[in-house]
Structure formats: C-alpha cells, structure tokens
Amino acid sequence: MKSLLIFLQILSALAVIATVLMHSAKGEGLGGIGGAAKLFGTPKGLEEGLDKITTGSAVVFLVVSFILGVF
Numbered sequence: 001m002k003s004l005l006i007f008l009q010i011l012s013a014l015a016v017i018a019t020v021l022m023h024s025a026k027g028e029g030l031g032g033i034g035g036a037a038k039l040f041g042t043p044k045g046l047e048e049g050l051d052k053i054t055t056g057s058a059v060v061f062l063v064v065s066f067i068l069g070v071f
Contacts, residue, residue, distance in 0.1 A: 002071060009064045015057035019050055 024047065 002068070005064055005068050005071075009061060009068065012057050012061040012064060016054065016061055019054040019057060022050060023047070023054070
C-alpha cells in the first residue's frame with residue numbers, strides 16, 4: 001500500500017512539474033502586482049485545460065503527501 005502511494009506521489013509530482021513548465025509565459029511585469037495584467041488577458045482553450053490538469057495533479061500530490069504523513 002505504501003509503495004503504491006509513493007508511486008502516486010512521484011507520478012503526480014512529475015505531472016505538476018511538466019504542466020507548470022508547459023504554461024506559456026505571461027510577461028505581466030509590474031502590472032501583476034495590482035492585478036491589472038489579468039484585466040485584458042484571459043486563459044482560453046489549451047491554457048484552461050492545462051490549468052485544470054495542473055490543479056488536479058497538485059491536489060492529488062497534496063492528498064497523497066498528507067496520507068503518507070499520517071502513515
């Protein structure tokens with residue numbers, strides 16, 4: 001059981017790394033401080049799907065890490 005959880009943690013960590021690296025550079029600069037850079041640019045298509053995959057794999061990583069911490 002523990003080896004399966006460790007395998008899932010490694011797999012989800014690699015998924016988080018890969019999906020974060022696949023995101024396009026936003027180039028917000030100092031406009032990102034106040035949130036003004038998000039005013040005109042919204043994620044569409046591939047970026048929305050990539051955001052969902054990144055969030056899902058990060059949640060899986062955190063849940064598995066918590067479970068391994070308890071055991």
